[in-house]
Amino acid sequence: MAETGNVAPIASLDVVDRLIAGDRRALARAITLIENGSPQARQMLARLHAHGGHAHIVGFTGSPGAGKSTLVMQLARELRRRDQRVGVIAVDPSSPFTGGAILGDRIRMQELAGDPNVFIRSMASRGSLGGLAVATRDAVRALDAAGFDTVIIETVGAGQAEVEIVRAAQTVIVVTVPGMGDDIQAIKAGILEIADIFVVNKADRPGADQTAAELRMLLSLDEHRREREWRPPILKTNATTGEGVAALADQLAKHLASLRETGALASRSGRQAQSEMLALLQQAMMERIAATIAPDEWERLVQAVVERRSDPYSTADALARRIGLVPEA
Template sequence: MQNIIERLLSGDRRALARMITLIENESSAATKYLAELHQHTGKAHIIGVTGSPGAGKSTLVARLVREYRKREHKVGVVAVDPTSPFTGGAILGDRIRMMELAGDPNIFIRSMASRGNLGGLSASTRDAVRAMDAAGFDPIIIETVGTGQAEVEVMRTAQTVFVVVAPGMGDDIQAIKAGILEIADIFVVSKMDKPGADQTVAELSMMLSLDPNRRKSVWRIPIVKTSALKEQGFAELVEAAFQHHAYLLESGMMQSRTQRQVRSELQALLLQAVSKSLREAVSDEEWHELTDNITKRELDPYTVARDLEARIGLRAPQE
């Protein structure tokens, strides 16, 4: 245990890769390692990149990493991909575009399968970010699956959230109207070389001006235009990220966001423990029998739930 921790803290890439594999496999050893590493974390700036599929998130992340490397930053990337319905593994897709970065020892990229998580993140994402943080990577960029409104989960892990919008994608604006607007710290209009980029910026500006919560906020959400084709806008985007990070620290928002994220993590860990206890206490055959009896109206779901709560210790049997 001490060996892998010491190697990881010294920046050993193989130890970090091994650690994330243990995390993804839900190994009991991973929990012990993470508990040991916790005191060495909290230094990295964690950036979430979200937006609808096709908005250009993967290309943007690759260019963003290169811009940070120009400034001598050691960059970590967690790229969450959709899960294959056949193998259960990550469908890597656009990750091929990041292969050009793989040879740099100061860049660590890990693809993780979403495994059906609705929030656009893998259940292991937060722990993988923690391991990268302990290994000295800063910033750490999380690229989410890209499923629209469900992506609000990213704000429970990231400190700064980029919402990426491409010109001519009306669905993007509709998704933002439906709720993503609330999680954006910085808007990125990608593919600025395409027609409609200025119109997209205007629509976003109007939406922000009409939002009463944003009008009261000290932080004015910037809208940054980027073009991977013309290599434009990425220096400005990194500067906007620096400014937001500084704002969080100076305003005290960083502490409140971290507390909110810790509370969310504790709740998630407790829910995982309850789910595990249920899996151990109730066999597949019994689940089938219970659901069958409820379907036949021979039992009701409320009584069954109370009995199961008592069995795993969440409720006294006599209640």
């Protein structure tokens, strides 16, 4: 271990250089810096952004136990057969009580071990809702800059509202299983609208055809699709045996081609960049507020609102003026 006293501060630019040159440890370290919100991370990310933009970013979402991890493993194997380099970010939930997490997605991905052109990183959601961790998009940026052809994001098992993945991925795959009955109806509003490709996994089980038919019917009713040029295909897979996975890889390629042809890729990227910039601005504002208003003053302001000596609107207006967000009245 290095002597603590005279260690030069970590050369994060060096980490970027090494990551781009193909050093797995530098890539892993970069993701750690990103995840921890380290001060060097921003400057590093600015450089990484310039090197990215080549990867196809694919999101997997769906109920817990639907087989996402196994399917990701099979898809990664299939893409390797097609000579693509594959990065995977697997997000699992953090405990809301202890902040700890068990990240078990690697268990299903053991068959990928030993292949230097596959990189898997597990990530805890760290209190973030929406199915992703705060750092997920930036971790994707690191994998993209490292030259992976496809970057797969596996969300935490998602229910109805975890649609963050739309802002992170170019192609969203929604995984469902037969026998969920009315649950298909339940997911209609949230997750159904974000799918570019539907997968009915565990298709060897009874009811797979019916589930596919129900999805087809729901889709035919869906008037609000973002891009009308692409009709989401409904695929049946068996992730354990790998059946249907080659067809899934074909559809991924087709979707990417369609996004490029129709210009939808550019508009999606625009929306994603916009939401990222807004999130960063929001964060900067929160930091400014925290730096300007001491906790005890904050406490007093809150208390005054609670006791109705003041109201939230004028308090917020006054604070916004104080941090320079709006000009003095």
